[in-house]
Amino acid sequence: MTVGALARGRKGGRVGRIQALLWRRPWMRAALLLGPGLAWFVVIYLASLVLLLITAFWQINPFTTAIERVWNLDNFRTLVTDGTYRLIIVRTIGLAAAVTVTDAVLAFPFAYYMARVASRRVQTALFAAVLLPLWASYLARVYAWILILNHDGVLNWSLLLVHLPPANLGYTNWAMWIVFSYIWLPFMIIPTYAALERIPQSYLEAAADLGARQGRATWDVILPLALPGIVAGSIFTFSLTLGDYVTPLLVGGAGSSFIGNVVYSNVGIAHNIPFAAALAIVPVAVMALYLLGARRLGAFEAM
Amino acid sequence: MGDRLRRLREARGAVLGLSLVLLLAACGGTSTSSGGPAQSQPPTASMKPPTSIGAGEGQLNLIAWEGYTEKDWVTPFQQQTGCQVNAKYAGSSDEMVTLMANGGGGQYDMVSASGDADLRLIYGGDVKPVNVDLVPDWKNFGSQFKAPSFNTINGIHYGVSLQWGPNVLLYSKAQFPTAPTSWKALYDSKYKGQVTVPNNPIQIADAALYLMKTQSSLGITDPYELNQSQFDAAVNLLKQQRPLIKKYWDLASQEISLFTNHDVVIGAAWPYQTNTLQGANVPVADTIPSEGATGWADTWMLGTKAPHPNCAYLWYKWISTPHVQAQQAIFFGETPVNTKACSEMDTLQAGSCAQYHADAPASYFNTIKFWKTPLADCGNGKSDCMPYSKWQTAWTSITG
Amino acid sequence: MEARWTRVALRVWAVGILLFLFIPIGLVIVYAFNVSTIQSWPIPGVTLRWFGQTWQDPEVRRALLLSVEAGLMATAVALVLGSMAAFAIHRFQFFGREVISFALVLPLALPGIITGMSLNSFFAFNQVTFSLWTIVIGHATFCIVIVYNNVLARLRRTSSSLMEAAMDLGASGWQTFRDVTFPLISTALVAGALLAFALSFDEVIVTTFTAGAQNTLPLWIFGAIRLGQRLPEVNVVVFVVILITIVPVVIASRLTGGGAAGRVEAVAAAEEV
Structure with a gap:
């Protein structure tokens, strides 16, 4: 050779x-x-x-905001002791979890339909249909929801049409929950679909032969086998929500600050980069823990 | 305080790379600075300003408040000087300071800084001395604006004064047939979910001003000089206000959209928002409540590493002329520093000189509590006041 | 096998999800033709005039130009470095290979704000002034991963016996690359480039921290949405951006046979390690 x-x-x-x-x-x-x-x-x-x-182990001059290379743990101490940051961290993780659960609930039946009911052609079309929004500009999709949720927007108009009181969801945590669930939904559908598609038909037939009714077969056979896929999807929905600051800024209201917003304003406004750095370590640590957990549930084999 | 610049100079020779990062980290820095101004000369004090204005560089990068770079006076400036104006709007004084310092400066030529940013910029070494002799209209400025303590240190000018004015209470006329007379409206649970205030730590001063007039037992004399208990009272008031807030606005335009879309009915604002909303036929009005108002006195400052200094000086000349001063004053709803602008204002819009107090005596100026950087030094011999870093922390805890 | 009503319910659910996914996008497209400057529903009438006005807006033009420049350059850097790295990882076994292949996908696996602010403080620390190049550096950092993944995936699917056969027939390393390897991976390269460009063109989080005073198109949109004063132009720009990002992705997915899950695949690869 x-x-x-x-x-x-x-x-x-x-x-x-x-x-x-x-x-x-x-x-x-x-x-x-x-x-x-x-x-x-x-x-x-x-x-x-x-x-x-x-x-993260440095500090700033509080007056000029110049970085001073003095080694200390003050930034971390503030993070742990100050109730505000605890609240913001809890809010961010909580909403990321809520979005993840929502997406899992929305995605599972859809992925199931895609993988096990739809014809081959419909399957391909649905696959493309799910992926397209993923690539249609993130900002455009957030902006669409501003148009929908604001006081004079589509949602209130539709509610009025069916004689319901206006919802006024604009600039609330509910708005963030909806928008995040919307934006990251394709990330949940794809891995769930992949996991469901891999389940051999014979398993279900076996379950049926053994007398399992359909609901039971879904619960006992399909769900455990699809779980790694759902967990894999949850990695995206959870981590992408965890690190976001654009959506809270655009659709959030008072009391909607995320870890990302505090990091962003510490970099871009208060110029306290050491503190921002300390805070930025939080989502990384949370993700590391999450990935460890996901690995145990077999999410990596599912991808 | 010069050690920041020194460090910058040291760092400038640095090569990119991990080894460097680790090396510096290992060596560590031991420099500490006191965190207060006043004792020493600012780091750029010895920089000699030019004695004449050269040819324009074709570009001018500005950090400005919204409404400060309108095409009415920017377009003729561009045509006359060939300096293309690129403006970036900042939402707060903090953001202005950060933008000027970010990346070691060198991005922006000038900043329209308010009183609470000036000293931070000066002592941070982000702005440099200006030769006011190159600005012919400077001699026509009101006497308190030629060398005010917020932009002139030891006789050295770090900028040229621009305009000043009060923060106002903006309200929807549909909700308020008669103007509210007190800032209390912002703290009234009747308007839950329909209130907006600036997302800016200096907002604590507004609460302090309200408390100064309504709770004399606290003994507040200056809303920017608050001891622990006074500060806590103001912060508590704002924490109670939090549930009423629809959104803390970062930029004036956000507040304009909130009012336009009927998301809010009352808010703390600048006259600029009122003028813009009224211009768009949104039924709103503003008022200065009985407790008085906080306000701003702005200065165009020149970046230490301004890439287009000649265009910057041409801008200084232009923005200080009576006509442009009048245009900006009417557009934004503020008061010009050039005393000759009054008649120009009345020519542009009858009665506007009096409306925006351009002819008011100096005593009117003194009724406004102008933004300044809160320091530990209370100015009355005591030094138990809350410095600005505490304000920032508290503001996060209020809005978070 | 499923009961009839289950199938119906599933179908209804699927239609519901599709509506949920596409109504907001459709709505943005409708608003681009809104005659009014106020964005309320229903729109009072339709017009094309905002398209002309937006096209004339020098700020939008400059932002578009900057976005295209940054996207092209980041894609170029990513093509070269990403495919080289993919070859190395595919062809050779060496100490630390796993670690390196993990490190290469970090920029997509970590939240964008981490990448953004670390680059920001890195530039500040080294006194690098923000410019087109700082944007390109920020974008290339994650675009490399896209190209790397696409090329690596193709190489793994391609039998190495073809290249060995070419070599046995006397072709030099370069000839083998030019006549055998390159044609095999060329569509993966094009797809990777298109995806990288689309990702760069839409990027906002990292760019905020690396652009300084400049505006890319997404930064302009972000700023304009926050300002809320030029929403008719925002509507038009958003409409156009949707088209610009979707078209390359559709082409890319044709080239790779459904590989447009670029983002999903890339992050998945990150976590596989």
Whole structure:
């Protein structure tokens, strides 16, 4: 196999020699291929993350907001002791969990229909239909809900049409719950569908043969087998909600601050980057725990 | 206080990379600064301002309050000078300070800073001295605006005064046939879910001003100089207000949309919102309640690393002329610092000079409690006042 | 097998979900033709005039231009670095391979705000002034992952015996790449590039922290929604952005045979490790 390369190497001059050299030493080729990308990651991305971690242990001059490299744990102490931040963390995690449950409930029957009822053609069409909104500009979709939920929007108009009182959901935590559930729903449908599709028909037939009624078969056979898929989907819905700050800013009201909003305003307004860094570690830690849990439930095999 | 600049200079030679990050982290810095102004010269005090204005650079990057860069006076400026104006609206003084400092500065040329941002910008080394001799209209400014303590330190000008005015109570005429007479309306549970106030820690001063007039037992004399118990009272009042709030507005336009869409009926505002809403035929009005008002006195400041200094000086000249001062005053609903702007205002809109107090005596100026940075030093010999960092923390706990 | 009523119920549910997914998008499209400047429902009439006005708006044009520039450059960087990394990971076994393939997908697995603010403080720390390049760096960091995943997935599906056969027939490394490997992965490259561009074109969270004074199109939309003063133009821009992001994705999914789940797949790959 190396004959060709060597043959070229003999007559091909410098280029050929380099090629031959690379061919004889695979690690060099690996290094050459991987080097630039890896350098990019280490020099820019990982260095940034490490810097962020370090910054969390610094402080700012309260008057000029310049960073002072004094090592301390004050930022973390504030996070733990100040009730406000506890509340914000709990709110963020709570809403992320609520969104996840909502999406799971919405997605399961849909994914079930897609995987086990719909014809092959309908299946393909539905798959595309679920993916399209995912790519239709995030901001556009949030904005659509502002139009729907505001005082003079579609929702109140529709309620009025059926003689119900206006809902006035704009700028509330309910609005955030709806919008997040909407935006991340496709992320739940796809893995759930993938898991459901993989369940062999024979399992269900076996269950039926053993006398299981349909509801029971769903409960005892399908749900446990689909669970890894649902957990996999929940990783997206949970982590994407956890790190968001745009939706709370646009559709949230008073008392809708998320971890992301506090981080954002500490970076962009108060210029307290050390504190923002300390707070930013919270969602990362929460996600790490969540992923550990998800792994135990077999979510990774499902993806 | 110069150590920030020194550190910046040190860092400038730095090469990108993880090794550097780790190295610096390992060495650590030990510098601490007192966190207060006044003792020393600001870091940029020795920078010599230019003595003449050169050719414009073609661009001018501004950080401004909404309503400060309207096309009525920006377009002719661009045509005359060739300086293309790029404005970014900031929602609060904090955001202005951060934008000026972010990335080590060098992005923006000028900022329309209010009194609570000025000293932070000056002592942060983010703005530099300005040669007022290059601004012909400066000599026509009211005497209290030529070298006010908020933008002039030890005789060095760090900016040129612009306009000033009061924060107002904005209300929907449908809900309030007669104007509310007290800021109490903002704390009234009758309007639950229909109130909006700025998302800005300096809002604590508004609560303090209300308490100053309604709870004399607290002994508040200056809404920006609050000891622990006074501060707690103001913060408590705002915490009680939280359930009434529809949304804390970050930008004036948000408040405008909230009123336009009937999401709110009353709010704390600038006259700019009133003018804009009335211009769009939304039935609203504003008032200064009996307790008085907080307010702002703004200054255009020049960034230490301003990339287009000549255009900046051309802007200084332009924005200080009586006509432009009058245009901005009427558009925003504030008071010009140039005393010659009064007649221009009346030419543009009859009666506007008196309406916006451009002819008012200095005593009127003194009735407004202008935004300033709260410091631990109370200004009365005591130093048990809450510094601004406490205000920011408290504000998060109110709105969170 | 399912009972008849179950099937009906499931079908109704599916239609309901589809309506839930598409009504808001349809609504935004309708609002783009709203004659009024006030965004209330129902719209009083339809007009095309906002399209013209938006197209004339220099701010929108500048933002669009910046978005396209940043998207193209980030995609270019991502194509080169991402596919090289995919080759390396696919072809070679070496110490730390697992760690590296995990690290490469971090930017998509971690919340965007973490990537954004760490880059922000990194630039501040190194005194880098915000420019087109800081935006490109921010975008390329996650675009690389998209290309990497697409190319790696294709390489895994491609039998390496084809390349070995070419080599055995005397082709040089370069010839093999040009005549065999490249044609095999070319559609994966195009799909990866389109997805990377679409992702970059729509990105707002990381960009907020790396753009400084500049406005990309999503930043302009974000700012304009918050300001709420030029909503007719927002409607039009949002409508156009939906088209611009969806079209490449549809093409990409044709090329890869349903691989438009780019985002899902990329993050899934991150967590597989």
